[in-house]
Each structure stands twice: as structure tokens, then as C-alpha cells.
Amino acid sequence: MQDHNRFVAPGFTASLSGATAGLSETPISEVAMTVFGDPDVVPLWFGESDLVTPDFVRNAAAAGLQGGDTFYTWQRGIPELRRALSAYTERLYRIKCPIERLTVTTGGMQAILLTCQLLLDPGDNIVIVSPIWPNITSATKLVGGVPKYVALDRTPSGGWKLDLQKVFDSVDERTRAIFVNSPGNPTGWTMTTEEQAALLDFARKRGVWIMADEVYARLIYSKRPDGRQVAPSFLELAGPDDPVIVLNSFSKPWAMTGWRLGWLTHPAALGDQFAKLVQINTSGVPAFLQKGAVAALEQGDGFVHEMVERCRAGGELVFQRLSALPKVKIARPDAAFYAFFSVEGVDDTLAFCKTMAKQYKVGLAPGEAFGPGGQGNVRLCFASSAERLSKGLDRIEAAIKAL
Secondary structure, eight states: OOOTTSEEOTTOSSEEOHHHHTOOOOHHHHHHHHTTTOTTSEEOSSSOOSSOOOHHHHHHHHHHHHTTOOSOOOTTOOHHHHHHHHHHHHHHHSSOOOGGGEEEESHHHHHHHHHHHHHOOTTOEEEEEESOOTHHHHHHHHTTOEEEEEEOEEOTTSOEEOOHHHHHHHOOTTEEEEEEESSOTTTOOOOOHHHHHHHHHHHHHHTOEEEEEOTTTTOBSOOOTTSOOOOOOGGGTOOTTSSEEEEEESTTTTTOGGGOOEEEEOOGGGHHHHHHHHHHHTSOOOHHHHHHHHHHHHHOHHHHHHHHHHHHHHHHHHHHHHHTSTTEEOOOOSBSSEEEEEETTOOOHHHHHHHHHHHSOEEOEEGGGGOTTOTTEEEEEOOSOHHHHHHHHHHHHHHHHTO
């Protein structure tokens, strides 16, 4: 007998999963599809640089491909890559990180989905600090979970801050995890070490997990007193068995968005569980791609430095141009590579971004895509050349002046 609570797609008699059918297209994709394939659009909507992956990474992957690394592989990543990740983590954060705590994934997005599959039963919830890239929302819903949001507060200068007490108050008996993206997409907000320590102490006492998305950890524009240029990490505070799972990706610092390579750092006891989930979902990341990832970790610090400086210059260009417009409220970003700004008189940013794409030929991401706290804002990715950014800013300026 047909379950009438399930979704039946038009033209079909068989039903679909309610969780799948209930997922909506992201507003960013909705904007992009309005001008799909138009070469005249300046694409500043997606979170990627206009740089090609560096030669030393591509050459290493090509050598692996030519060498025959085309078979089924280790579910949690080839030993060579996991050793490189261990050394990289220890060098970056000055902690011990044995390979048993590391699992390679098919991108940061899959790292999020695998962790949701691991932690959530239907009806459980995740407390999510927003505005936030929408993948965590979709992944939570896909496994039957419930997203609960705590929005960052806007400061008078246009920046962002977190009220930790709001996070604590949002945790209930069905909360399984707290999701924090720092440095944040789309805001560039970065959690302090003191805030991380307070949240970790709370998570220990309440028995909930911290899901820490640290994809933008290297893309920060200030240095520590010891000269390291990396955002504070929960890995520097958590013990090896603490309830912390850190999600990471090769996409942003090494210009590898199309490679779909990420990794998880987690308590060693979860390794077998993640191995099962990888086997079910993908069976593992292609080995020849992992060879490229090894090269990124071992040879890529110079490229990361260049990426940071490129984004610093891009962010300053965008800030100077947009802050000069009386209708724009914008803060100079401290990390990541996005400007998240509001325009006086623009409340429906989805409609605004569609107009920008169709009439002014520049691609921006609407704030509605990023959940509570994002409404009324627009995201611009500035990880591009000055030439591309200037072209896009000329069009944005013309559009805003015409409002």
C-alpha cells in the first residue's frame, strides 16, 4: 500500500524519499542557472579562485595516473597521504596527530555528510552557527536531522560576533553536535581561542560533538606572535579522545576545488566507523588524485602564501570600492575570501542577484542562501585577479548607483 506521507514525483507512481524530495535548490545555483553558459558574466558567486591548480600538484597526480594508480584503494586514504596529513597537522599546529585520527574524503562536503551519517538519528538536531554555507543544512536534513541556527550578531562597524550563551541555550536533549565554521563562509568571522575553549568545555560537559569546519584556516590575514599564519583550531585544545571532529579540504588553499579532496581529523576510535561510511558512499578517493594531495601538503606552502596575498589584495580592492558607496554597509574581512555586504533598499537579495546576473552580467550569491543572519546581504568572492574583480566592481557600482 502506498504511504501517503511520502513524496510522489509528477508523472510517477512510485514514491521518493521525503528527505530527498524536500531538499530545495540552493539560491546560489538558482541565480547561476538564470545565466548558465553566458561567457560575459563575471563569476564572483562561487567560492573558488580563478587560479589553476599549481603545476607541482597536477604533475604528481598525472604521474600517479600514468603509473597505474587506478584501482580500488584504501578506504580512509592511502598511507602516504595520511602520513603527509599527520606531518602537516603537526607542523601547522605543533601537536601530535597520528594517522589513526585521519580519514581522507571526497571533498569537504562529503566530510560533512559522512559526519552527519555517523552522528544523527532521525529527529536529532545540530546547532549551527550561521550565516553558513548551506551544505550542512542539506546534509542534516538528508539524514533526517533537524538544523537549529544561532545567528552571529552584526557589530556597529559591520563585522560579526558570536554570543556563546545563545549557542549553549540552543542545545537540548536531542542535540548531537554543534557546527562551527571558522574562519567563516560567508562572513570571514573567526572564532577566538578563548571562545573555542569555552565551547569545548561545554561540549565535554553536555556530551555533544563539535563539528569544526576549518576549511579556511590558512586563509587568514594576520599572523600569530610566533609568525604562523593560521586561524585558531580546536585541534590545539582538544585531547585525542575529545568529542571534536574537524573537517577540512584541499579546495581553497591550493586551488583544488574540482579535485573533490578533503579530510577529517577525529578520535582514533571513530576510524572504523568512518571507513564503513566511505565504503558505502564512494569506496575511497582515487589514488592518483591523492598523490597530488601529497604534493600540495609537502610542497605547497609557498603557493598558499601567494594565495593569501592574492586574496588580501582582492579583499582590500573590494572593500575600498564598495565602502565608498553610501548605500553599502561592508566590513574589511579578517579571513576567508568573501565580502558579505548589504545594500540600502535591497531586502530581496535573491531577486537582486538575479538582476545583477541577467542585466549587469556579474554573478553574486544571495544572502538567503546562508540561513538566519544572512538575509539582506550579498556575498562576493574576491579570490580572483584585480582585472576580473575590477570589471565586476564596475558593474556592481553601476547597478547600485541606479537603485
